Amino acid sequence: VAKRILSLTVNGRRREDAVADHTLLLDYLREALQLTGTKRGCDGGECGACTVLIDGAPQLACITLAARCEGRHVETVEALATDGRMSRLQAAFHEKLGTQCGYCTPGMIMAAEALLRGTPTPTEAEIRAALSGNLCRCTGYVKIIESVQAAVDAGAREAAR
Amino acid sequence: MTVAASTPRASGAIGVRQPLIDGVEKVTGQARYTADLPAAGALVGAILRSPVAHGEIRRIDTSRARALPGVQQQAGAGEVGAGAGADEARFARITVL
Numbered sequence: 001v002a003k004r005i006l007s008l009t010v011n012g013r014r015r016e017d018a019v020a021d022h023t024l025l026l027d028y029l030r031e032a033l034q035l036t037g038t039k040r041g042c043d044g045g046e047c048g049a050c051t052v053l054i055d056g057a058p059q060l061a062c063i064t065l066a067a068r069c070e071g072r073h074v075e076t077v078e079a080l081a082t083d084g085r086m087s088r089l090q091a092a093f094h095e096k097l098g099t100q101c102g103y104c105t106p107g108m109i110m111a112a113e114a115l116l117r118g119t120p121t122p123t124e125a126e127i128r129a130a131l132s133g134n135l136c137r138c139t140g141y142v143k144i145i146e147s148v149q150a151a152v153d154a155g156a157r158e159a160a161r
Numbered sequence: 162m163t164v165a166a167s168t169p170r171a172s173g174a175i176g177v178r179q180p181l182i183d184g185v186e187k188v189t190g191q192a193r194y195t196a197d198l199p200a201a202g203a204l205v206g207a208i209l210r211s212p213v214a215h216g217e218i219r220r221i222d223t224s225r226a227r228a229l230p231g232v233q234q235q236a237g238a239g240e241v242g243a244g245a246g247a248d249e250a251r252f253a254r255i256t257v258l
Contacts, residue, residue, distance in 0.1 A: 036197035037190020077190035090188040094180050102187030109188065 008069045010035075011079035019066045026050050026061035029076060037077040037106045041135070048134030051107035052076050058114040060133075077106035080113065088151040088158075089113055098147030100138035108134050112148045121152055204233055211257040218253060 001020045008015060010033060019028055026043075029035045029052070038061055041049030045063040052061045053075040080087040086094065089109050099105040108131060115122055115130035122130070127148045136144060186192035209226070211218075223235045238252035250258065 030197075035190075036193070039194070040196060077188075081189050086185065086189060093188045094184040095178065097178055097180065097184075099181065099184055099187045102181075102183075102192055103194065105187050106190050 004067060006066055006070060008071060009073045011075055021065070021067055023066045024062060025052070025059075025064040025066045025069060025074070028066035029061060029074075035076050035078050039103055039106055041103065041107075046135070047104070047107075048111060048131075049104050049107040051110045051134065053110055053114055056114065056117060058111045058130075058133075075110070075113075077109055080109065087113070088154050089116070089148065092151035092154065093144075093147040096143055096147040096150050098139065098144045100136075104134060104136045104138075108136065108144055112151070115148075116152065116155070120155060122148075124149065127152075211253075213257060216257045218255060218257065 001022070003018045003020050006015075006017050006019045006028075010029070015033075017028070017032055019032070026038060026040055029038050030040070038052055039049035040062060041047035043062050045060045048060065050061040051058050053059070053073075054064070054069060055072050056075075080090055087109075089112050093099050093105060093109060098108070111131050111134050112127070115127065119126060124145060127145055131141075131144065131148070181187065183192060209221075209223075221237055221239075223237070226232065227235050236252075238250075238254040241251055
C-alpha cells in the first residue's frame, strides 16, 4: 500500500504522519490520533456525525481523504474546550439538552461552530440551513436549534458587556 | 482532558431542565461509545456481496481470499449452513437474497 508523509495541523498542533493514500480523514483522526470525538455514523456522507472543520469550513471526514488535508488546518470537537472550559456552543448544548444519546452532537457542534464564526448572530433559518446536513435520531432538532440560539445569545451578552 | 460542568442551579426538579450526567463528556467529544473503544488485536471481517441482485449462486470461489496473508477464516453457507432453527438464513445458498 502506497504511503505518504502527510503534513497538516490538527487542533492547532502541526503533525507529520505516514498515511496510506486511501486513508480516510475519519480513520486518520479516530485511529491514528485517537480523536474519537469525531463519529462514524452513516460512513457515506449523509448524516454529518463526522463533521470537522478544514480551514474553518465544515467537511465530512468520512468522505474526505486524509491526503487531501496536506497543509491544511483540521479542527475536531476536542479542540473547542479550552483550559477545561466548554466553548459557548458546548455549554449551550449541555445546558439546553441539545444532546441526548450524543452521537450526532460533535458533528452538530462543529457545523454550528463554522456557522457562528462567519455569522455570529444568525437567524433561525440560517441555523437550520447550517445544520441541514446533520441528522439526529433522538431529540428532534428543536432543542438543538435552541442550543445554538442560546450560544448566540450568550455571545451577544458577552459582547455587550 | 476533563472539563468542569457548569450546571444551572435548580431549586426543584419540576419544570427545570436537568442536564445529562454525562452531558459534558458528550459535548466535548470525550464520551466513549462502543465504536470508540480500542480493539487492539481484534480480527477484522469483510463481507463479499453479490454483484447481481437475486442472482443464482452457482459457485463461490474464495481460494484467493483464503490464500491472502493473515486470513484466519472464511465463512459462507457451505461452512455454517443455513442456520437450523433460525428464522432467517444466515447466508444465501441457492439465490442471492
